[in-house]
Amino acid sequence: MNSTNYDACPECDLLLKPAQPKLGEKVHCPRCGLLLSRPRKQSIERTFALSIAGFILFFPANLLPMVGLTVLGNANTGILISGVIALYNDGMEAVAIVVFLASILFPLVHLCLSLLISGHLYFNCPNRYLVAWMRWMHHLDEWVMLEVYMLGIIVACVKLMAIAPLKLGWGLYAFIALIIITTMLTSSLDNRLFWLRIEQLGKESKNAS
Amino acid sequence: MQAKANALRQGFIRCHDCGYLVKTVDQPSTCPRCDSHLHARHPHSLQRTTAFLFSSFLLYIPANVFPIMTVNQFGAGDAHTIAGGIVELIDSGMIPIGMLVLVASILVPSSKLIGIGLLLLCAHFRWQINARRWTVMYRIIAFVGRWSMLDIFMISILVDLVDFGGIQIIAGPAATAFAAVVILTMFAAENFDPRLLWDNQKNL
Ligand SMILES: [Zn+2]
Ligand SMILES: [Zn+2]
Numbered sequence: 001m002n003s004t005n006y007d008a009c010p011e012c013d014l015l016l017k018p019a020q021p022k023l024g025e026k027v028h029c030p031r032c033g034l035l036l037s038r039p040r041k042q043s044i045e046r047t048f049a050l051s052i053a054g055f056i057l058f059f060p061a062n063l064l065p066m067v068g069l070t071v072l073g074n075a076n077t078g079i080l081i082s083g084v085i086a087l088y089n090d091g092m093e094a095v096a097i098v099v100f101l102a103s104i105l106f107p108l109v110h111l112c113l114s115l116l117i118s119g120h121l122y123f124n125c126p127n128r129y130l131v132a133w134m135r136w137m138h139h140l141d142e143w144v145m146l147e148v149y150m151l152g153i154i155v156a157c158v159k160l161m162a163i164a165p166l167k168l169g170w171g172l173y174a175f176i177a178l179i180i181i182t183t184m185l186t187s188s189l190d191n192r193l194f195w196l197r198i199e200q201l202g203k204e205s206k207n208a209s
Numbered sequence: 210m211q212a213k214a215n216a217l218r219q220g221f222i223r224c225h226d227c228g229y230l231v232k233t234v235d236q237p238s239t240c241p242r243c244d245s246h247l248h249a250r251h252p253h254s255l256q257r258t259t260a261f262l263f264s265s266f267l268l269y270i271p272a273n274v275f276p277i278m279t280v281n282q283f284g285a286g287d288a289h290t291i292a293g294g295i296v297e298l299i300d301s302g303m304i305p306i307g308m309l310v311l312v313a314s315i316l317v318p319s320s321k322l323i324g325i326g327l328l329l330l331c332a333h334f335r336w337q338i339n340a341r342r343w344t345v346m347y348r349i350i351a352f353v354g355r356w357s358m359l360d361i362f363m364i365s366i367l368v369d370l371v372d373f374g375g376i377q378i379i380a381g382p383a384a385t386a387f388a389a390v391v392i393l394t395m396f397a398a399e400n401f402d403p404r405l406l407w408d409n410q411k412n413l
Binding site for chain 2: 008011014032034071085090092099134151
């Protein structure tokens, strides 16, 4: 089965000869203009390093207070999960679950998957679950909404400033750092290269056994 | 120019998950590289997209009519709809933030509903259109969808923080409907296959 001589555009199904772009070059589909590939310098190493950094930052971003509000001497501080709990207690279970998934669980799972995948590729260590992890990560991509949450924080802060003085906590700074890391992670992860390396690793381990 | 034709017509199927190209003559049902099911086009793309789109159309009405949050101040409740919240932001001089919320929670969802509707009509009636332009429209729709969740996240923060003896913010029924609209339109966009637009063009 020697079908890898060709490539197809995922959005217009144009049959293409795979280009061999150099670092820093972008390949667009000539028919529909979709960005097809953009090779990255040391994609695996960078993804691995950024996944570790993101994984470490995830905990302060989730556990330290993000925003504090003081009204008439009473102080309230919020973290990611306390918003979920407040919604849940208001009887908005469905919304609480959506917020929990999009801002806590999916980002964590996504980070773990990219840590696992890039770690295995970095140490050239085959694993039969690599393929499944890669597919899950691909499907989760769209549902990790940290950047959207950040905009939500900004709008909420603007609204709250009208009520009472706000105090920004370390959790918020960790959260901002986490967003920067995950954005860099997404752009450093070269899907094509990852799939090729996984395929190679699988073949190597099959030949060895 | 042989290479300028659809991969499917030349006997190839592209794996949706990993991008591997498989020859259709082998009649494989799963991808040899990643083991996911192979489909030349998303299965039942138009039916599924239509179903998700109709449900989100229906939910879009309660999402805009009912209050999305209620501010209780010393016993007096003040209910806000999505539009009311934006008007209030603009009234209090927060024009850039007001515009941001206007774009994220009104313009994006409504143009998404209309846009996916048009894409469906176009694919179903095999309109001869500028497929490239419509594919770009699809790409924009698929990209901006998630940003509408902004309102929902904002409410979760407000509900959490503003909970003092006299003042309290409570989420309203529109929040559930609105979150459902955002998720359903994301499903609708995910299930639509832009390659159908290209399949229908006669003069390619
Ligand atoms: Zn294309
Ligand atoms: Zn595959």
